[in-house]
Amino acid sequence: MKKLLANWRQSSWLASSSLDTRYALIEACLIGLFSALAAVLLKQGIGWLGGYRIKAIELGGARIVLPLAGLIFGTLAGGIIELLSPSAAGGGIPQVKAALAKYPIILNLRVALVKTVATILIIGAGFTLGRRGPTVHIGAALGAQVSRWIPNSPTNRRQMIAAGAAAGLAAGFNTPIAGVLFVVEELMRDISGLTLETAIAASFTGAVVSRILGSTDLNVPLAVIDSARRGSFAIPEIPFYVVLGILAGILGGVFNRSIIRGVKFSRSLALAIPLRIGLAGLISGTIVAWLPPFFQDNAGLRELLIAGQFTWQTTALVFVAQFCLTILAYSAGAPGGLFAPALVLGSALGYLVGIAEVAIIHSESPYTFAFAGMAAFFTAVVRVPVTAIVIIFEMTADFNLVLPLMITSAVAYIVAESFSQGSLYEHLLEASGIEITEEHPQNDFMSELTADDVMESRVETLPSDLTLPKLIQAMSRSHHRGFPVVEDGKLVGIITQSDIPKDSKQNSEVLLQDIMTPQPISVCPDTSLADVLYLLNRYQLSRLPVTEGSKLLGIITRSDIIKAEANQLNCDLQRTTISQPSYVVYQTRSPATGKGRLLLPLGNPDNLASLLEIAGAIAKYHQYEVEFLRVTCIANHIYPAQAEVEIAPIRQLMESLENWGKKSAIPVHTQIRVATDVGEAILEAINKEHIDLLLMGWKGKNSGIEAIFSNVVDYLIKEAPCNLMLVKLGKSPHAFPQQLHLRHKWLIPTTGGDRINKLLTILPALSQLDAIPPKIQLCQVYLPEQAHLSQADFKHAANVLQEQLQCSITPLRISSYSVSKTIINLTKNKKYGLVLLGASNKGLLQNVIEGNIPQAIATESPTTVIIFRSFD
Incomplete structure (x- = not known):
């Protein structure tokens, strides 16, 4: 019986596994269909916009139209990306590679749509970039989205993303085998059954749908193909293929290094993405306008090179111009790929070597060298020799090219690896702080978190x-x-x-x-x-x-x-995907001997002395450590880790605070953070250092129409996972803590109940600021029609304060329709040194919005006001 049960469980598991595989294959075919439709839409859109660009050149002249088109459409594409989906920037393959390595990269329908529109604008405007890299990105994003719509198994999500990438490449080049090989060789580096099966299904579907819709890729004249096929591989040609491989490897390595340096330089500029791409478009359009007319329609440039339509001087000019313009466009972060530029550069380089070979040994045609050069330069840039060979072979179906392709690709790979190791996409990821190595190709979030x-x-x-x-x-x-x-x-x-x-x-x-x-x-x-x-x-x-x-x-x-x-x-990224994390540029630590921690962000130097006095009292009473934080804010488009900031004056301040801690016998920690968002940086410090109380100063007026207290304070009131103490220092001479002999006269408005218990978190510590015990006026403001209600809670609050503080407590009940006006009048007439208000975590901002007391009192009272928000 046990054996029968075991067999039944095993057969049930096998049936379930088989069912998951079938669902995965169906899902992969659906992804292939969507990817092919997106690839066709992308090509048609680029052709449509490019056609209008050519017509505009005929009417207005290239030297006016091309720079303006590059500037306007480049800026528009950058603005769309920055506003709707920053993840859609760049070529797209680095993002796919990182997502497949389990880094939290956003891939969804929005990324696919934004990438499609932005790529149409960029390439249609004349940027020397290709559409195949974006089709890989779009296919992967569609694969991720479909895996959310039709989830067959959470563990198969990576395979669906890889299948979408394969389908995108297959639809872009009409090369289904190359799509599968690119996933295995570069993206996934995985040959498991499910990876291959889903990639093959999606790639096949994508290529078939693309061909049905009439999307062809390599429009080379048949005479050129026939001429290449009639030729045979000869032994004397081998040295020339080796030389071609060496040149492609060296120049491909230089190309990759230039791209990396260009990307780093572009990110260091104090320009937003739309301006960077628009400026690159302006420069690129200006250069192309002064080049020969065939540069104005870059869609057919590769075909003209393969067909041998140019002299060797013109071909060399094409290589140099394409080399520089591609680096310029890609470094700016424009949404376009490097596949097509690499093939153009390779065909130009191969044709130059072919011309030399014809001149020296008098062979029939240089066309074979043009095809071999495409594979060689593609290999040197992307470091996928097998994929490069198969792409050219699938596009030409010429068996005579196999040996030349293998020789040049192998030599180019070896030389390129010797010159500059690693794939271009890996270096681009490293520049963004993501490292994928051979030993650890996949990011295991269980080890990262x-x-x-x-x-x-x-x-x-x-x-x-x-x-x-x-x-x-x-x-x-x-x-x-x-x-x-x-x-x-x-x-x-x-x-x-x-x-x-x-x-x-x-x-x-x-x-x-x-x-x-x-x-x-x-x-x-x-x-x-x-x-x-x-x-x-x-x-x-x-x-x-x-x-x-x-x-x-x-x-x-x-x-x-x-x-x-x-x-x-699910790549559940919320606010952290919008702003970059802060970066600690300076930090000191004391022994962690306290029972909790108080965080004091350093802002207004005029308030520092008073806030230090309050922080010291609380720290001594509760045996807290004090964490001093200074946030240096930078522009959104600058990476905090790469920002250059002057911290010498702040370090001097931090050293003086460390001395204050030693004299006060309080453990003091200091840190300086560079960030694009002050509120996020403070929140990051709260979470990282496990803060129990956040102490902040407030000027008493907001920083904008939409702000209640201030943008940073409002955000921290809502998000900070700790108690929060907001201090507005008074301006009158009797305001706490300006004169010691008047400090002890306090006003605490309350409704009784739990509010007093929460205020007791800080009241005993504040009461020890002066040797003279404070005189506390406990005030309750009630509506005239509520005079008959019980005063039990209010009396209980007074008794609690009396027991805990052992100081003079004077109850005061006032009938009024306006709480805030009553409290403000009291502070002005009776000259209190301090007004202390309590609020809950969820109620503080809502109370202000509804016209309740905290903000109104803190703004209009001449005395010092402390608002304490408990974390509940």
């Missing part, structure tokens, strides 16, 4: 002295089944439901510390997700605490890992 990236920082904890009945009560109120046990903020154990004894009702004197698991297994914040998963499996755990030393930072569960994996599979 850390516990800090996916842990839950808002942890429900329990004290070790909790009695068993209260423990059971706490567990019944929560949906969690396990809790870290802490003492003074330090992890001492962990408790789960299985640890509770069965006769728990009879053990009312048992404490949590008696039944918890002491010294539990924990991980550091930088522990990789792969190691976290190993520990969970190795010890059969459901959760792991994340600690820094003995301080609890968060907890990570199996569900957190599943969410991270789902986000990676």
Whole structure:
């Protein structure tokens, strides 16, 4: 019976696997269809716009039309990319390669549409780039989108992206075999059954649909093909093919290096993408306008070269011009490929060598050298010799070319690798911070992500002295089944439901510390997700605490890992894909001996002394470490890691703050970040350094019509995963903390209840700023029709303050229809030193929008106002 069950399970699994494969093949065919339609649309669009460009040249002259077309259409294409889909910039193959290596690169329908429109504008405007690289990118994006629409298995998503790339290349060149080989040789480097099957299905479908719709690629006169076929491979020609391979390898290596340097130089310019591409179009159009007329229609340039329509001088001019113009266009980030330019350059180089061969040994025709040069230069640029050979062979169907193609491609590959190792696309990815090596060709997100990236920082904890009945009560109120046990903020154990004894009702004197698991297994914040998963499996755990030393930072569960994996599979990138991450250019660390951390961003130097005094008081009371952060903001188009900023004056300030920490016996950390977005940089520091309290100054006025407090403050109020303290220093002479003898007169508006308990997070620390205990006016403003309501909450709040602060508490209840006006009048008439307002995480901005008190009081009150937003 057991054997029958085992056989049944195995057959069921095989049937399911076979079904998934069939669905994958059907999905691949659908991807091939969409990719072919996109390739045909792309070609027709380029031809349509290019035709109008040629007609405009006939009417207005090349020297006016071409520069203007390059500038206008280049800027328009760049603007579309920047506004709608920045991932659509460039040739596209580096993005596909990174996505297949499991880097979180966006590939979806929007990328495909934007890439199509932008490529039509760029190539139709006369840029010397090709459409086949973009068709690979578009096909991969369509493959990713279809895999979301019709998911047969989450593990097959990479194969669907690769299938789309293969279909795009097959439809662009009408070369189905080359499409499959390019995926295997360059993109995936994987020959597993499913990869080959889906790539073949998509590539075949893409090529067939493309041919049915009449999209041919290589329009070489039949006389040229026949002449090449009539020739035979001769031994005396071998040295010339070797020389052609050597020249292609050297010049291809120079071409690649020039592209890389051009890309880095372009990114270093203080220009947005639309301006960079538009400027490149202007320069390119101006140059082409002064070249011979056949340059104005670059669609047929390769065919003219192969057909031998030019002299060797003109052919050399074509090579030099195409070489430089392609580098200019691609370096600017224009959406176009290098396949077609590489073939044009290769055909020109091959024709030049062929002319020399005819002159020396008097052979019949140089046409074979033109074809061989195409394969050789393509190999030197892309480093895919097998794909290069098959592309030329599929386009010509000439067996006489096989040996010349093999010789030149092999020599070109060896020479190019000796001159400049690695594929151009790999170097482009490295310039963007993505490294794909032979030993580790695929990015394993389980090794890249850390516990800090996916842990839950808002942890429900329990004290070790909790009695068993209260423990059971706490567990019944929560949906969690396990809790870290802490003492003074330090992890001492962990408790789960299985640890509770069965006769728990009879053990009312048992404490949590008696039944918890002491010294539990924990991980550091930088522990990789792969190691976290190993520990969970190795010890059969459901959760792991994340600690820094003995301080609890968060907890990570199996569900957190599943969410991270789902986000990676779906490329779930939100705000981080829009702005670049910040880059730390300076940092100092003190021993992490505190029980928490306070972050003080450095902005207005006039407020620093007062904020330091407040930060010091809170840090000493709660035994916090203080993190000082300075953010240097740069333009959006500059990479933070490559920005050159002057930090010498800021370093001096940081050194003085370190001395302040030593004198105050407070652990101080400092860092300087370069970023395109100040709010994002502060939020990144909060998450990275596990901040408990964010202390910020505010000028008392917003920075724009749409801002409530200010753009940065509003963003942090909504997003910061910690308590937040916003300080607006007063301008009047009695304002806290200008004169010590008036500091102790405070006003705290409240409705009672939980607000006072939250304010107690900072009130005891602030009350110790002065040797004189503060005199606190606890104020409640109520509507006249609510006079009959109970005052129990308000009286309870006063009693809580009296017990915790042991200072003078004076209750004050005022009947009014306007809370904000009442509080503002009080601050002006009674000359308080400080007004302290409490707000919840979700309610602060909404209260301001609805006309409630925080922003109005902070703006119009002459005294110092502190708004404390608790993280709940």
